[in-house]
Amino acid sequence: MNQLFDQLKTQPTATVRAQIRACAYAGHTAGLGKNMLQANLAILPASHALDFMRYCQRNPKPCPLVGVSDTGNPRMTTLGHDIDIRTDIPAYYVYRDGMRAETVTDITGLWQDDFVAFALGCSFTFEHALEAAGIPVWHVENNTTVPMFASDIPTVPAGPFGGATVVSMRAIPDARVDEVIEISKRFPMAHGAPLHVGDAAEIGIADINAPDWGDPAPVPSGTTPMFWACGVTPQVAIMRARLPICITHKPGAMLITDVADDAETTILTA
Amino acid sequence: MNQLFDQLKTQPTATVRAQIRACAYAGHTAGLGKNMLQANLAILPASHALDFMRYCQRNPKPCPLVGVSDTGNPRMTTLGHDIDIRTDIPAYYVYRDGMRAETVTDITGLWQDDFVAFALGCSFTFEHALEAAGIPVWHVENNTTVPMFASDIPTVPAGPFGGATVVSMRAIPDARVDEVIEISKRFPMAHGAPLHVGDAAEIGIADINAPDWGDPAPVPSGTTPMFWACGVTPQVAIMRARLPICITHKPGAMLITDVADDAETTILTA
Numbered sequence: 271m272n273q274l275f276d277q278l279k280t281q282p283t284a285t286v287r288a289q290i291r292a293c294a295y296a297g298h299t300a301g302l303g304k305n306m307l308q309a310n311l312a313i314l315p316a317s318h319a320l321d322f323m324r325y326c327q328r329n330p331k332p333c334p335l336v337g338v339s340d341t342g343n344p345r346m347t348t349l350g351h352d353i354d355i356r357t358d359i360p361a362y363y364v365y366r367d368g369m370r371a372e373t374v375t376d377i378t379g380l381w382q383d384d385f386v387a388f389a390l391g392c393s394f395t396f397e398h399a400l401e402a403a404g405i406p407v408w409h410v411e412n413n414t415t416v417p418m419f420a421s422d423i424p425t426v427p428a429g430p431f432g433g434a435t436v437v438s439m440r441a442i443p444d445a446r447v448d449e450v451i452e453i454s455k456r457f458p459m460a461h462g463a464p465l466h467v468g469d470a471a472e473i474g475i476a477d478i479n480a481p482d483w484g485d486p487a488p489v490p491s492g493t494t495p496m497f498w499a500c501g502v503t504p505q506v507a508i509m510r511a512r513l514p515i516c517i518t519h520k521p522g523a524m525l526i527t528d529v530a531d532d533a534e535t536t537i538l539t540a
Numbered sequence: 541m542n543q544l545f546d547q548l549k550t551q552p553t554a555t556v557r558a559q560i561r562a563c564a565y566a567g568h569t570a571g572l573g574k575n576m577l578q579a580n581l582a583i584l585p586a587s588h589a590l591d592f593m594r595y596c597q598r599n600p601k602p603c604p605l606v607g608v609s610d611t612g613n614p615r616m617t618t619l620g621h622d623i624d625i626r627t628d629i630p631a632y633y634v635y636r637d638g639m640r641a642e643t644v645t646d647i648t649g650l651w652q653d654d655f656v657a658f659a660l661g662c663s664f665t666f667e668h669a670l671e672a673a674g675i676p677v678w679h680v681e682n683n684t685t686v687p688m689f690a691s692d693i694p695t696v697p698a699g700p701f702g703g704a705t706v707v708s709m710r711a712i713p714d715a716r717v718d719e720v721i722e723i724s725k726r727f728p729m730a731h732g733a734p735l736h737v738g739d740a741a742e743i744g745i746a747d748i749n750a751p752d753w754g755d756p757a758p759v760p761s762g763t764t765p766m767f768w769a770c771g772v773t774p775q776v777a778i779m780r781a782r783l784p785i786c787i788t789h790k791p792g793a794m795l796i797t798d799v800a801d802d803a804e805t806t807i808l809t810a
Binding site: 316319320323324327328329330331335337338340341348386426428429455458462463534535536537 | 586589590593594597598599600601605607608610611618656696698699725728732733804805806807
């Protein structure tokens with residue numbers, strides 16, 4: 271898998287998605303499809319799609335909506351030239367009645383005529399911009415998963431969707447905090463500016479060394495912990511809604527789109 | 541009406557909305573609720589709400605979605621502290637089977653349990669920013685309505701919603717075109733950067749002196765016509781869909797929100 275990953279790193283998005291579609295690659299997508307927007311996935315029955323769209327609209331920082339399929343249509347035409355959402359994600363989680371039931375690499379057999387697929391922006395986009403500005407991000411340099419925490423910041427509910435905002439933490443050199451705020455603010459479709467900067471306890475995080483998801487990351491002296499709204503938030507909202515069935519990507523294994531990650535909108539034109 | 545308008549210009553949004561709610565003021569809102577986000581309105585039955593939301597998501601420049609009500613609930617809680625969408629807009633157009641049927645100042649008697657209200661960003665926001673930068677905008681200075689044209693740029697369809705993108709035109713001094721692009725790009729919830737700069741014929745406009753909506757505006761030598769995606773686009777899409785009933789604001793008579801027009805998101809917090 272690692273050898274294939276190294277080969278895919280230099281390939282265009284169509285080649286990467288072809289390998290994923292063939293189930294030849296089922297790993298994480300950080301560093302693949304360079305400079306292209308990557309997205310979180312949520313697939314729900316149409317009966318809950320309007321409420322879920324409202325939930326995304328009301329919580330644009332954790333849930334920046336970058337694409338929505340037609341009901342029953344697995345093609346995401348505004349995000350790419352040939353995206354089939356049933357096959358083009360490396361790995362999927364299937365939830366039944368709010369509980370994670372299966373992990374699969376293809377959902378063709380599970381697809382329903384009433385399914386609606388939602389793609390939501392992810393933090394890879396602004397992490398690329400931080401890298402480009404020469405700002406070190408520990409979990410990227412150490413090849414671990416960013417630490418994520420359930421905060422006490424509530425989301426704005428819609429129908430059965432609600433709950434706490436999940437945040438991801440990056441410890442940034444004190445002198446570069448303002449610059450990092452400005453850079454991330456430029457990417458509203460990738461969580462935007464941080465929700466909180468500084469003391470973790472102020473947003474209900476008891477132990478910064480014990481993340482609820484992902485791996486711990488140090489906060490050395492001379493750095494400030496910065497907290498961004500995180501794409502795990504809608505996954506928690508979906509589990510909480512206890513839908514009979516819903517499907518998400520496996521965290522880290524994202525949809526790679528054909529939209530440039532610095533495009534003005536996430537809608538592919540021509 | 542003009543005397544009341546002059547009084548309202550210096551009043552806070554709550555006072556302005558109270559006068560509108562009482563049907564004491566039914567005119568345009570340009571220049572009222574200074575520095576607060578104003579929004580276009582579309583109210584549709586829930587049966588078409590998911591498709592309309594998809595239409596907005598797929599066409600973020602003409603249709604930047606800034607708020608959505610719960611089904612049957614006329615309160616827009618994410619946009620203001622006490623907004624009742626049935627009364628807080630100066631004037632409404634009621635469409636039946638795709639044709640404009642009535643103009644009213646209160647829709648309490650027309651409200652249905654299955655209605656969903658959508659608020660979409662409008663160009664007043666970036667016009668304020670142009671004014672602040674000392675860039676002259678002819679229709680503002682001459683108190684006319686911006687000229688609007690049906691372009692040949694298609695929107696991305698969703699269900700029964702589709703059709704051409706409507707654009708608004710502002711003639712900008714040649715030397716300031718780049719600056720105006722940069723300023724308007726900062727307001728993705730107010731149509732963002734222009735769709736087209738220069739020759740009107742290139743986007744299917746036959747006569748720049750004969751707008752399809754609004755008033756003509758001159759394009760003096762030394763200025764360049766700039767065309768932005770316009771909030772009339774969704775009104776055209778709605779008429780084209782021939783829904784049994786739908787309600788919009790009367791153009792120019794917008795919803796005044798409690799969200800600052802330079803806020804990072806359009807969702808009111810606290």
